[in-house]
Amino acid sequence: MVLNGYKAVIYDCDGVIFDSLEANFVFYSKVLERFGKPPLDRNDRKIVTLVHTYASKDVMAQLFAGDPRIEEALVFAGSIDYRELVPFMRMEEGFRETLDALRGRLRLAICTNRSTSMEMVLEHFGLTEYFACVMTASQVRNPKPHPEPLLKILERFSIEPGEALFVGDSELDRKSSESAGVPFVAYKAGMPCLARIDRHREILQLLAPDEGEQK
Numbered sequence: 001m002v003l004n005g006y007k008a009v010i011y012d013c014d015g016v017i018f019d020s021l022e023a024n025f026v027f028y029s030k031v032l033e034r035f036g037k038p039p040l041d042r043n044d045r046k047i048v049t050l051v052h053t054y055a056s057k058d059v060m061a062q063l064f065a066g067d068p069r070i071e072e073a074l075v076f077a078g079s080i081d082y083r084e085l086v087p088f089m090r091m092e093e094g095f096r097e098t099l100d101a102l103r104g105r106l107r108l109a110i111c112t113n114r115s116t117s118m119e120m121v122l123e124h125f126g127l128t129e130y131f132a133c134v135m136t137a138s139q140v141r142n143p144k145p146h147p148e149p150l151l152k153i154l155e156r157f158s159i160e161p162g163e164a165l166f167v168g169d170s171e172l173d174r175k176s177s178e179s180a181g182v183p184f185v186a187y188k189a190g191m192p193c194l195a196r197i198d199r200h201r202e203i204l205q206l207l208a209p210d211e212g213e214q215k
Contacts (some may be wrong), residue, residue, distance in 0.1 A: 003106055003207035008157050010150065010159045013112035014052055015169040017095055018121070023088035024051045028059065031077050035069055053170040055113040055137040055144075082117040084126050098200040099130045104143040107157050109133040111149045111166065111176075133157065145172040147180035154180070165194070167203065206210070 014020045029040060029050050041047050042145060060077060064070040085172045086090055102108060108131050112118055115138040122128045133156050137143035140152060154161060163180035177184035185203060186193040195206055 004209070006106060006163055006207055007159050008107040008109060008153075008166055009102060009203065009207075010109045010111050010153055010164055010166045010182070012166075012168040012170070012173050012187075013110055013114055013118065013121075016167055017092060017110070017127075018125075018207050019090045019092060020088070021048070021052050023085040026085055026088055027051075027077075027082075029081060030080055031060070031073055032063065034076055035064075035073055037063070037067075049170070052174050053113065056115050057137075058143075078116075080208065082120060083124075086121065089121070091125055092200060092202045096127070098203065099127070101201070101204060103130055107132045107159075109135065109153045109157070111135045111144070111153060113131075113137045113143045113172070141150075143174035143181070147176050150176055150180035154182070165203070165206065167197070 011017055014024065025040060025042065032039060040051065050062060056077065057074070060070065060074055064073050067073070099108065110118065110131055111132070112135070114121075114136055117134075118134055118136050119128075122131070122134070131147060133153050135149045135153050137149075140146075140148045142148045154164060157164070162183065163184050164176040165185050166173065166182045167185045167187050168177065169187045171191065174184050174186070174191050174193065183191075183194040185206070186196045187200075188198055191195065198204055
């Protein structure tokens with residue numbers, strides 16, 4: 001089924017599906033503490049953006065810049081059981097209900113800079129069955145802001161860039177979307193976009209205006 005010309009909706013994970021900032025802080029704090037490095041500054045906007053939006057290998061590269069223990073730190077980070085961090089994550093309000101409204105009517109996907117934890121997180125929150133494609137940083141050579149992850153999803157679905165919407169909350173998401181030619185929907189974020197939504201169900205207004213008005 002085609003809704004307003006769109007055949008797929010692609011979601012970023014952190015900051016869109018989940019409020020996971022605290023989980024990310026706990027994760028990287030464990031690594032820094034293990035190697036005796038200073039704690040993260042929660043008031044530093046650059047640090048917040050770094051740990052919340054970038055692929056883990058890129059975060060580690062910055063946190064351990066010039067530190068010869070980087071490889072050892074990467075191994076330790078990979079040994080952390082992410083199930084310990086799930087309690088710090090919260091699904092965004094109305095997300096599951098929106099998926100229920102969209103499922104079966106168009107295809108749903110995730111495009112995230114998470115690497116190995118995505119499958120476990122989706123299973124924990126009972127979301128696995130909704131998504132026909134989950135594209136993580138570990139599946140591409142170039143994670144966001146490169147367009148490769150989005151282009152791979154389009155290829156998997158055999159659709160054109162203009163037939164999908166990408167819902168994200170960061171400049172990495174916007175740049176990836178722009179480079180791939182996929183219309184961008186900003187979630188709780190002010191930046192150039194096709195539309196901004198502050199609640200997940202508002203995307204129904206973009207896909208099926210009459211139906212969205214009735215909800």
